[in-house]
Amino acid sequence: MLGYYRTKTSACADGILADFRQRPQSDPNTLIGFLAQLFRTSQPERERILNAETSDQLKTVDVVSLYRAGLPDQAEAFAKANNLSALADKVRTTHLPTLDAVKPSVPADNDLLVGAFMASGEPAFIQRILASYSDADDGMIGDGLRIGFMMSKFGPTLAAKGRKPVIMQVACEKYQCKSDPAKLLRVLTLATALWSLQSLSQQDDQIKSTINNFFAGDPRLKTLLFVEQNAFANYLTMIVGLAGLPDNPILSRSAEMYEKLQPANEAFAPPSNIKK
Structure with a gap:
C-alpha cells in the first residue's frame, strides 16, 4: 500500500x-x-x-x-x-x-x-498525526513516546524477554483508565503514532523527513524526544546487563522504574541519587 x-x-x-x-x-x-x-x-x-x-x-x-x-x-x-x-x-x-x-x-x-x-503521498496527513503531540502536556508526551518505543521493540506485550509486562497496568492506573478512558486513549494515540510512523519511515523518505522536520521545529518536543530516546537506549543497556547479572539491585531498580513510567532522570540517576 x-x-x-x-x-x-x-x-x-x-x-x-x-x-x-x-x-x-x-x-x-x-x-x-x-x-x-x-x-x-x-x-x-x-x-x-x-x-x-x-x-x-x-x-x-x-x-x-x-x-x-x-x-x-x-x-x-x-x-x-x-x-x-x-x-x-x-x-x-x-x-x-x-x-x-x-x-x-x-x-x-x-x-x-x-x-x-x-x-x-500528501505529507499533510502525516503532519496531522504528529500534531497530536503539539497540544499534549509533557507527561503524556513522555509516556506516549516511551510506550511507543517499547511497542516498536517488543511488540504488543511491551515487555522484554524475562520482564513482567507492567507498563499498560501502570499507565491504566496513572491515567485512571476505568473512570476516564479518554486520557489513556490519548496516550496510546501518541504511542501508536510513534510506533507506526517510525516503522514506515524506514521505507519512505518523505515520512522520515516529515517526522524530522516536525520535531526539529518545536524545541519542547525535540527535547522530550531526545530525553526518551536516550532513556530507551539506557533501558536496553540495562536489559542486556541484567541478562548477565540478574540479581544486580541497581540494574533491576532502574529497569523497573523505567517500566513503571518513572521520570528518566530518576530511573537512570547515579546510585547515590536514586530516591528511596
Whole structure:
C-alpha cells in the first residue's frame, strides 16, 4: 500500500484489495483511509473498484470509506444496491468525521490518516498525526513516546524477554483508565503514532523527513524526544546487563522504574541519587 502513491496504478490498487481479501480479520482502518482518499479524488477509480467488488467483507469497508470520503449519497446508493442499508444507517447515525475532519484521539485515527497518505503521498496527513503531540502536556508526551518505543521493540506485550509486562497496568492506573478512558486513549494515540510512523519511515523518505522536520521545529518536543530516546537506549543497556547479572539491585531498580513510567532522570540517576 505504501508504494501506491508513486504510481497510482489500478493494478497496484487491485493488489492491495486482493491482499486484504486473503486476510479478512485484518484491522480495516488503514484500508478505509486509503480508499476514502482514493474515492474522493478519483471518480473513475471509485466506480471501477465499487463495481468490481465481490467480497462482502470489503463491501462493508467500501461503505464506511465512502462516508469517510464525504460522499454520503454514494455510500447510501452503494449500500442499498448491496443489501447493506442497515450498515449505512448505523454509520450515518454515528456521525463519523470525514478525512478532512479527523483529528487523532484514538489509535484508529492514526491508521486512517496513514492510509490516506498512502493513497496520496500528501505529507499533510502525516503532519496531522504528529500534531497530536503539539497540544499534549509533557507527561503524556513522555509516556506516549516511551510506550511507543517499547511497542516498536517488543511488540504488543511491551515487555522484554524475562520482564513482567507492567507498563499498560501502570499507565491504566496513572491515567485512571476505568473512570476516564479518554486520557489513556490519548496516550496510546501518541504511542501508536510513534510506533507506526517510525516503522514506515524506514521505507519512505518523505515520512522520515516529515517526522524530522516536525520535531526539529518545536524545541519542547525535540527535547522530550531526545530525553526518551536516550532513556530507551539506557533501558536496553540495562536489559542486556541484567541478562548477565540478574540479581544486580541497581540494574533491576532502574529497569523497573523505567517500566513503571518513572521520570528518566530518576530511573537512570547515579546510585547515590536514586530516591528511596
